[in-house]
Amino acid sequence: MDIHGSTVEFHGVTRKFGNVVALNDFSLKIKPGELVTLLGPSGCGKTTALRILAGIDKEHSGVVEIDGKDMSSIPANKRNIGMVFQAYSLFPNMTAQENVEYGLRVRGVDSVARSKRASELLELVGLASQSARRSTQLSGGQQQRVALARALAIEPSVLLLDEPLSALDAQVRSQLRDEIRRIQKTIGITTLFVTHDQEEAMAVSDRVGVMNKGNLDQIDSPSHLYNKPKTPFVAGFVGLTNVVPAVAQSKNEVLVLDQVLDISEHAPSLVKGEEVKALIRPEAISIEKAAKGAVVITKSFLGPMTRIGIDVGLHDLIYVELTSKEAKKIDTGDHVEVTISSDSVMVTHA
Amino acid sequence: MSQTSLQSTLSHQTAEGALPVAKRMFRLDKSFLGILPFLALIGYFFFYPLAVVFNESIHDSHHHLTASAYKALFGGDYRNAFIGSFELAAYSMAISAIIGALICWAVVKTQGHARKLIIAAAGVLTSTGGIPLAFSFIAAFGQEGLVTKILLNVFHWDIYGGAFDIYNFWGILLVYCFFQAPLMVIIFIPAVENLKVEWQEANETLGGSRIAYLRFVVIPVLAPAFISSCLLLFASGFSAYATAAAMSNGTIPLVPLLIGNLVNGEVLADQANQGDALAMGMILVCVLVFGLYALVMRVSRKK
Numbered sequence: 231m232d233i234h235g236s237t238v239e240f241h242g243v244t245r246k247f248g249n250v251v252a253l254n255d256f257s258l259k260i261k262p263g264e265l266v267t268l269l270g271p272s273g274c275g276k277t278t279a280l281r282i283l284a285g286i287d288k289e290h291s292g293v294v295e296i297d298g299k300d301m302s303s304i305p306a307n308k309r310n311i312g313m314v315f316q317a318y319s320l321f322p323n324m325t326a327q328e329n330v331e332y333g334l335r336v337r338g339v340d341s342v343a344r345s346k347r348a349s350e351l352l353e354l355v356g357l358a359s360q361s362a363r364r365s366t367q368l369s370g371g372q373q374q375r376v377a378l379a380r381a382l383a384i385e386p387s388v389l390l391l392d393e394p395l396s397a398l399d400a401q402v403r404s405q406l407r408d409e410i411r412r413i414q415k416t417i418g419i420t421t422l423f424v425t426h427d428q429e430e431a432m433a434v435s436d437r438v439g440v441m442n443k444g445n446l447d448q449i450d451s452p453s454h455l456y457n458k459p460k461t462p463f464v465a466g467f468v469g470l471t472n473v474v475p476a477v478a479q480s481k482n483e484v485l486v487l488d489q490v491l492d493i494s495e496h497a498p499s500l501v502k503g504e505e506v507k508a509l510i511r512p513e514a515i516s517i518e519k520a521a522k523g524a525v526v527i528t529k530s531f532l533g534p535m536t537r538i539g540i541d542v543g544l545h546d547l548i549y550v551e552l553t554s555k556e557a558k559k560i561d562t563g564d565h566v567e568v569t570i571s572s573d574s575v576m577v578t579h580a
Numbered sequence: 581m582s583q584t585s586l587q588s589t590l591s592h593q594t595a596e597g598a599l600p601v602a603k604r605m606f607r608l609d610k611s612f613l614g615i616l617p618f619l620a621l622i623g624y625f626f627f628y629p630l631a632v633v634f635n636e637s638i639h640d641s642h643h644h645l646t647a648s649a650y651k652a653l654f655g656g657d658y659r660n661a662f663i664g665s666f667e668l669a670a671y672s673m674a675i676s677a678i679i680g681a682l683i684c685w686a687v688v689k690t691q692g693h694a695r696k697l698i699i700a701a702a703g704v705l706t707s708t709g710g711i712p713l714a715f716s717f718i719a720a721f722g723q724e725g726l727v728t729k730i731l732l733n734v735f736h737w738d739i740y741g742g743a744f745d746i747y748n749f750w751g752i753l754l755v756y757c758f759f760q761a762p763l764m765v766i767i768f769i770p771a772v773e774n775l776k777v778e779w780q781e782a783n784e785t786l787g788g789s790r791i792a793y794l795r796f797v798v799i800p801v802l803a804p805a806f807i808s809s810c811l812l813l814f815a816s817g818f819s820a821y822a823t824a825a826a827m828s829n830g831t832i833p834l835v836p837l838l839i840g841n842l843v844n845g846e847v848l849a850d851q852a853n854q855g856d857a858l859a860m861g862m863i864l865v866c867v868l869v870f871g872l873y874a875l876v877m878r879v880s881r882k883k
Contacts, residue, residue: 286781306784313785319778323800332796333786377782384786 235262235420236387243292252278254444263418267431270441312381313390317397320365327361333384351379371402391423465509472548476508491572512551514574520567637856649857661833669817672756680764684772705762714826771805804880811873
């Protein structure tokens with residue numbers, strides 16, 4: 231298969247729907263062969279960005295380029311972009327094989343060549359034996375595999391995935407997620423993936439961009455995004471985060487839950503006495519049984535881990551994650567002493 | 581085991597084995613009761629009259645068994661009536677199907693109140709057939725009709741200057757289209773609404789033109805619904821009576837009008853069973869059309 235990775239660039243792209251700004255001065259560069267995920271809640275603009283790149287929606291301002299070529303005047307059917315939709319996108323009057331062949335058929339490729347290519351791709355997605363089935367005879371996961379094969383059949387310069395796993399059940403979603411990543415790496419195609427599922431985004435991406443109200447808040451590698459969120463929104467959206475009020479004690483120190491923490495690695499410049507918010511991951515907190523102090527209110531078994539909700543006298547509970555073995559020693563109603571590791575604490579201005 | 585106890589066991593087993601069957605039959609009977617009123621209704625108002633009509637169609641006025649009425653269907657006015665009805669049904673089907681399909685396409689592209697308004701209007705127009713519709717057309721397009729006079733006096737266009745006449749075949753065809761096209765909208769729009777936006781977008785991203793989308797996706801997907809809707813329009817056009825009766829002065833040979841004339845006693849001697857034979861012929865045409873309809877639906881469901 232002759233697919234090469236292309237460079238994709240958004241330069242200050244803005245899209246409005248009436249008075250609502252769906253995409254606000256959006257800029258992003260995707261390197262050849264890279265898989266970038268846009269992550270965010272519904273209505274944050276991630277799908278709009280993808281649709282503009284595909285050419286099925288139009289930007290109001292800004293430029294989209296593929297390999298340095300401005301795409302503004304190029305219609306969707308001339309962009310050579312493969313796209314997998316959320317669901318229901320297979321043509322119901324065609325078999326899986328015919329669906330995969332479709333892009334080649336409208337390009338005038340002869341039937342022998344397109345049949346051969348479709349068979350290869352169905353083999354690649356593990357559906358060679360289902361080629362004669364219509365979409366209505368395939369499961370949701372199988373349909374999305376066929377849709378992926380169909381998108382790849384035209385040897386696109388870019389692959390777009392618009393929440394392709396959201397309609398599938400958890401097990402199939404996980405399998406197909408890994409398969410998409412395997413295929414993407416195998417053929418080295420530049421890919422833009424859109425999802426609202428942070429676990430999915432973290433699992434498959436080279437980089438993840440978190441979007442909020444039409445803006446790209448942060449784009450980084452999954453581990454960097456998790457460990458060094460730049461905004462409370464990113465911290466809250468990517469993984470579970472405790473947002474705790476804190477007071478600056480010096481330029482590098484904050485008082486959080488009666489503990490003074492050195493946060494020189496992560497802190498913005500603080501002014502003594504300034505009220506700030508500390509963003510603390512559950513795994514950065516440890517607890518030990520005590521005679522008095524904070525009280526364990528909830529205990530949720532999550533398999534290998536157990537999440538414990540603790541009342542430390544704030545409006546909200548703070549959450550701690552322990553291995554389920556450790557958590558056996560703690561029961562609801564117990565008093566505990568809370569210790570925060572300063573390594574993983576981020577501080578933002580209140 | 582003693583013989584007595586063996587017999588007892590056997591009879592017990594038989595009773596146990598028979599019980600579920602009896603229970604199943606009882607359950608079937610009970611569920612059957614629910615549709616009995618409906619079956620009684622169609623039995624009394626459809627199958628019983630059908631049997632009577634069939635029986636009368638094969639007997640002459642002296643109650644002798646005869647096929648003469650059926651033979652007569654293949655010649656003269658009766659043959660012409662079938663041809664006339666077939667032509668009227670086919671033309672009105674073709675015109676209404678195209679107009680209705682185009683309206684459906686436009687409606688699904690329209691958002692908000694306009695869409696609801698068009699669907700509601702189609703519902704009203706579909707049920708405004710018969711004498712009220714015929715009268716409104718006569719009042720509008722008759723020789724002394726309002727629209728005819730406005731066109732003549734304001735635009736100096738005499739619509740009766742050419743071949744047009746509200747009372748001839750083309751006039752009746754116009755009126756038929758007036759209720760058949762909305763009927764097409766009502767029955768065809770669910771299929772058009774089922775066309776997913778994602779299919780069109782997938783076609784675009786795969787490099788397909790709008791024509792390719794229509795040719796390879798839209799037409800094959802809509803074809804079964806379009807064909808079945810056309811068949812329903814044909815049946816409706818073939819068997820409609822009131823509108824044609826109100827607009828025709830008897831010069832247009834149509835099967836329902838001839839049946840009406842024969843039922844009203846406008847018959848020659850020894851032709852009492854001719855209306856019954858005509859009715860059976862019309863029912864046969866409708867059965868064939870609905871059979872085709874069922875076949876199309878079955879094939880499309882299998883795909």
